[in-house]
Amino acid sequence: xGKGIWVYAELTETSVRKVTFEILSAVKSIxxxxxxxxxxxxxxxxxxxxVADQCASYGADKVYFVEHELLANYxxxxxxxxxxxxxxxxxxxxxxxxxxxxxxxLSAKAAAKVSxxxxxxxxxxxxxDSGNFCVxxxxxxxxxxxxxxxxxxxxxxxxxxxxxLIPTPPDASKKAPVEKVAAELAAGDIRVTIxxxxxxxxxxxxxxxxxxxxxxxxxxxxxxxxxxxxxMAEIIGATVGASRAAVDAGWKPVxxxxxxxxxxxxxxxYIACGISGSIQHYAGMGTSKVIVAVNxxxxxxxxxxxxxxIVDDLFKVVPAMTQEMxxxxxxx
Amino acid sequence: MLxxxxxxxxxxxxxxxxxxxxxxxxLWMMGQKDERLEGVGQxxxxxxxxxxxxxxxxxxxxxxxxxxxxxxxxAIPLLIILAVQVKFSIPQLLGNLFSLxxxxxxxxxxxxxxxxxxxxxxxxxxxxxxxxxxxxIALIWVFAIIFLGFCVEGLxxxxxxxxxxxxxxxxxxxxxxxxxxxxxxxxxxxxxWRIHLFLVLGLIACTPYTKFLHIxxxxxxxxxxxxxxxxxxxxxxxFETAETFGVSRIDEFTRQQLFQLDACTRCGRCQxxxxxHLTQKPLSxxxxxxxxxxxxxxxxxxxxxxxxxxxxxxxGDVIEHDTIWSCTLCLNCHFQCPVFITSVDKTIEMRRxxxxxxxxxxxxxxxxxxxMENNSNxxxxxxxxxxxxxxxxGVKTMAEAGTADILLYAGxxxxxxxxxxxxxxAMVKILQAAGVNFAILGTEEGCCGDSARRxxxxxxxxxxxxxxxxxxxxxxxxxxxxxxxxxxxxxKNEYPQYGTDFEVLHHTELLLNLVNTEKISLNSxxxxxxxxxxxxxxxxxxxxxxxxxxxxxxxxxxxSLVEMDRTLDRSFCCGAGGGRMWMEEHLGTRxxxxxxxxxxxxxxxAIATACPYCxxxxxxxxxxxxxxxxxxxxxxxxxxxxxxxx
Numbered sequence: 001x002g003k004g005i006w007v008y009a010e011l012t013e014t015s016v017r018k019v020t021f022e023i024l025s026a027v028k029s030i031x032x033x034x035x036x037x038x039x040x041x042x043x044x045x046x047x048x049x050x051v052a053d054q055c056a057s058y059g060a061d062k063v064y065f066v067e068h069e070l071l072a073n074y075x076x077x078x079x080x081x082x083x084x085x086x087x088x089x090x091x092x093x094x095x096x097x098x099x100x101x102x103x104x105x106l107s108a109k110a111a112a113k114v115s116x117x118x119x120x121x122x123x124x125x126x127x128x129d130s131g132n133f134c135v136x137x138x139x140x141x142x143x144x145x146x147x148x149x150x151x152x153x154x155x156x157x158x159x160x161x162x163x164x165l166i167p168t169p170p171d172a173s174k175k176a177p178v179e180k181v182a183a184e185l186a187a188g189d190i191r192v193t194i195x196x197x198x199x200x201x202x203x204x205x206x207x208x209x210x211x212x213x214x215x216x217x218x219x220x221x222x223x224x225x226x227x228x229x230x231x232m233a234e235i236i237g238a239t240v241g242a243s244r245a246a247v248d249a250g251w252k253p254v255x256x257x258x259x260x261x262x263x264x265x266x267x268x269x270y271i272a273c274g275i276s277g278s279i280q281h282y283a284g285m286g287t288s289k290v291i292v293a294v295n296x297x298x299x300x301x302x303x304x305x306x307x308x309x310i311v312d313d314l315f316k317v318v319p320a321m322t323q324e325m326x327x328x329x330x331x332x
Numbered sequence: 333m334l335x336x337x338x339x340x341x342x343x344x345x346x347x348x349x350x351x352x353x354x355x356x357x358x359l360w361m362m363g364q365k366d367e368r369l370e371g372v373g374q375x376x377x378x379x380x381x382x383x384x385x386x387x388x389x390x391x392x393x394x395x396x397x398x399x400x401x402x403x404x405x406x407a408i409p410l411l412i413i414l415a416v417q418v419k420f421s422i423p424q425l426l427g428n429l430f431s432l433x434x435x436x437x438x439x440x441x442x443x444x445x446x447x448x449x450x451x452x453x454x455x456x457x458x459x460x461x462x463x464x465x466x467x468x469i470a471l472i473w474v475f476a477i478i479f480l481g482f483c484v485e486g487l488x489x490x491x492x493x494x495x496x497x498x499x500x501x502x503x504x505x506x507x508x509x510x511x512x513x514x515x516x517x518x519x520x521x522x523x524x525w526r527i528h529l530f531l532v533l534g535l536i537a538c539t540p541y542t543k544f545l546h547i548x549x550x551x552x553x554x555x556x557x558x559x560x561x562x563x564x565x566x567x568x569x570x571f572e573t574a575e576t577f578g579v580s581r582i583d584e585f586t587r588q589q590l591f592q593l594d595a596c597t598r599c600g601r602c603q604x605x606x607x608x609h610l611t612q613k614p615l616s617x618x619x620x621x622x623x624x625x626x627x628x629x630x631x632x633x634x635x636x637x638x639x640x641x642x643x644x645x646x647x648g649d650v651i652e653h654d655t656i657w658s659c660t661l662c663l664n665c666h667f668q669c670p671v672f673i674t675s676v677d678k679t680i681e682m683r684r685x686x687x688x689x690x691x692x693x694x695x696x697x698x699x700x701x702x703x704m705e706n707n708s709n710x711x712x713x714x715x716x717x718x719x720x721x722x723x724x725x726g727v728k729t730m731a732e733a734g735t736a737d738i739l740l741y742a743g744x745x746x747x748x749x750x751x752x753x754x755x756x757x758a759m760v761k762i763l764q765a766a767g768v769n770f771a772i773l774g775t776e777e778g779c780c781g782d783s784a785r786r787x788x789x790x791x792x793x794x795x796x797x798x799x800x801x802x803x804x805x806x807x808x809x810x811x812x813x814x815x816x817x818x819x820x821x822x823x824k825n826e827y828p829q830y831g832t833d834f835e836v837l838h839h840t841e842l843l844l845n846l847v848n849t850e851k852i853s854l855n856s857x858x859x860x861x862x863x864x865x866x867x868x869x870x871x872x873x874x875x876x877x878x879x880x881x882x883x884x885x886x887x888x889x890x891x892s893l894v895e896m897d898r899t900l901d902r903s904f905c906c907g908a909g910g911g912r913m914w915m916e917e918h919l920g921t922r923x924x925x926x927x928x929x930x931x932x933x934x935x936x937x938a939i940a941t942a943c944p945y946c947x948x949x950x951x952x953x954x955x956x957x958x959x960x961x962x963x964x965x966x967x968x969x970x971x972x973x974x975x976x977x978x
Contacts, residue, residue, distance in 0.1 A: 260700075278751065
C-alpha cells in the first residue's frame, strides 16, 4: 500500500457534499492502478458515524475524522491548520478537494502551508502513459484545456469542479475503518470568529446558478401557459426562464429572460419549450450541458442545437413529461 | 425721405447686429479646431441649390412653399433696396414688369405668413409642439414689414395718381387710405415709411439674437456640410496618447458641430422621421440640438463671467443617457434636415465617452464586447466554427484556393445565424451557378466591427479592423462581396480610413450584374405576388443603393412591388442599427413592430430585405403581429435563388 489518495469530504448540515462522492468514485480506479488506498478526510466536531459509511459506499478504504472543538464551524485558519498538520504527519501522495466555496479556500491555504502544488477547478483526473497522475483544467474561460502534471510535488493537490465527474452507484455493503485524529488547535490559531451564519432564503435558484432550467417562448401562447413549466420545474427543482418573445409579450418579467440581451446561463439541463432557438436565444444558453427541445415546428433552428428534440405540441408533451418525472421521483 | 440722422440709425442697427454675431462666434469658437474645408466650387453650387433654391425645404410642399414665399418676400426687396442705392435706369416696360413681379412677391409673402400662422397655431402639428413667443413675434414682425411696404406703395400710387395696373396689390392698399385728404396722405406716407424702415433696421439688429439667426447660420451650414459617404464616423488614431475620448463637455465638440446647433430652426422634420422619437423614446434630434444649444449658451455666459457656477454635466444632466442610447444611427434625420444638420456625429462622440472613458453602457452590451473580443462575433460562438456554414457547399477558403477573383465575406450573421446561413448558402449556390471565381475566409474571417464602432467602442473596432486588414492583405484581396449592409458600409466606406483600397460589392449589386449579363437566368416564378421591399438604412441612405434590390425583385416574373409610405431615403429603420441590435428596447414601443405595421399596411404577400438585422427584426415583428404564417420575409438572394430553380 502507498501513502494514500485523500479526498477532503466536505460536510453539509446533514450530510456530505455530492462532489465528495464524485471525486471518490473517480479516484477508485486511479488508486487501484497505482496501488494506493483511497481515504476520505472529514474535519469537524462530533462527526456522525454515518458520514464514514457514506464515504465508504462510494469507495473510501479508510476514513479520517479530524475532530476538535474549534472545528465546529468552518474557518480558513482552523481547517487549514488541522488539515496541513495531518498531511505533514501522514504524508499522503495526493489530496483532492471539491472546487466549492469552502474547497477553493481550504485547498489554497493548505497547499501553501505544506508547500504543495495546486491545480484548481479541474474537470478530469487521469494517469498519463508514463503512469503519472495528471489533471485537465479549462483555461481562458473554457476556450482551451490544459493537462497539468505534478513533477516532483511532495503532495499532489487539486480541486475538482462539481457536477463534472459522475459518481458510481453507492455500495452500501462496503465499510471502512475510521481513524479519529485529534487536531491540535489553540484558540489563538483562529483569527476569525463566526458570529452568525445567515442563509439566503431557500427560494428559487437564480437563473444563472440554476442547474436545471425550464424555459418557454412564444409557443407558450399566453402567460398562463407558463403554469405548465412551473409545474415541471417544481418536480425537478428547476428554475423557469423565458425567451425574449415571451418577455416582450409580457408573459414573464425581464429578469427571467435568457438570451443575448438577457441572462447568459449554463445549466446541466436546459429544457426549451416553444422556443424556436434563434441565434439571439442560443447565445444565452448554448453552453448548457444537455439541451432538450419541445417544439411543434420541425424546422425550428433549436433542433439543430439540442441533444434531445421532441417535435410535437408542447401542451401535450410537457404535462406528460411532468407526469413521468413525478413517477420517477416517487420511485426514488 | 432720408433724414440726416438715418445713417446713424443704420450704423446702430449694424453695430447691434455685429455685436450679436461676435457673441455667437465666441460660442462656436469654444469648440475644437476642425479640418480644412475643401471643394469650394461644389459647396457654392450646393449653396445655390439648397439654400437659395430650397431644394430640400420643398420636399414637403406646404411648409416648403410657405418658407419659399416668406424667403422671397424678404430677400428680393432687400436685394432691390441695396441695388437701387446705385443710380441706373431701365426701360419703362421692364420697370413695369418688375413692379408687377415685386407686387406678386410681396403678396405671396403675406400668403406665406398666413400659411405659417395657420400651421403653427391652428393645425399645430406635433413637431411644432415647442412653439415659443419669439415664433409669433417673428411672424408679426415680418408681416408688419410687408404690410407697411404695401401701405407705403398704395399711398404713393394714390398721391402721384399713377395707375395700379403694374401694382395691383398696392392699388388695393391705396383704397385703405382714400378717406384722407391728399395732404394727410403725404404725412401718413412719410410716417408709415419711417416705421417700415425702422422695422427693417430692427430686424437686422435683432437677427443674431432671435430665430432670424437661421437666415445666416442655416445658409452657411449648407455651405459647410460634409461630403463623401454619409454617416462615416471620425477615426480615433491616438489611442496611446489621448487621455480622454469622445465628448463629455460641450467645448469638446468641434467648432463646426457647435455652429450647427445655431443652424437649427426647430422645423422638426427630423423628429417626424426619427424611429426613436416615433416609438416614444426620449430622443428627438431637434430636441438634442436645442438642448445642446441652450447648454452652449449657458457655458458661454459662464466663461464670460469666469465662473463655473451650477456645473451641469453634458452627459446625464443636459443629454440623458437614454437619449444617447436610443439612436439607431439610421441617418433619417440627416436626410430630412433641409439645412444638413447632423446628429450621428454628436451622438457617437458622447457614446465614445461613455464607453471608452466611463465604461458606462447598457449592461447587455458587455457580453457583446467580450464576445467580439474573444471570438470575433457578437454571439460568442467559438470562432473555430466560423467556416462551418460552408462545409458541405464545396467552397474553397482563401487558404485552400490561394487566390480568387472575389472574396465572399459572410459576416457574423451569414456565418453563425441559422436563419441567415440560408441566405449565405443561397448566395454561394448562385455564385457557383454563375461560374464566379470566389472563395471565403472560413475560420480566418473576423467580425467587421460595425456594431462595436457604432456603440462607441472604437478601440475594439480598431483591433477588429487591424486583424481583418491583415488577413485581406495576406491574400492580396482586391474585391470583396458582402451580404450584410453593415459589413458593406464598414469595408467600403470606413476601412479606407486605414488606407485600404479594395473594391467592395454588396450582393444586390453583384446579383443585378449577374442577371443583366445573363450569367444566371431566372426561369422559375413564384406566381403572382406583391412584394414589399424594406430599405436597409445602411444600404439606402448610407450607400445610395435603392434601385438594385427593386430591379432584382421585378426581374423575377410574377413579382410586383408595393411600397410602404416611408420608403427610399425616408425608409424607417428596423430598429437594429447603431448597435441597437444588441440592446434591449425598454422604452416606448418597439421600432421593429412599428416598421412591420407599415409593411403590412402596404398589403404585401411577402416582404423582401437585404440585411440580416432587418430580416431578424421584421421576422420578429411578423411573429409578434401573428402574421408570420401568411407573410414571409426573405432576403433578396433567397428570392433570386428560388427563381433560378428549374
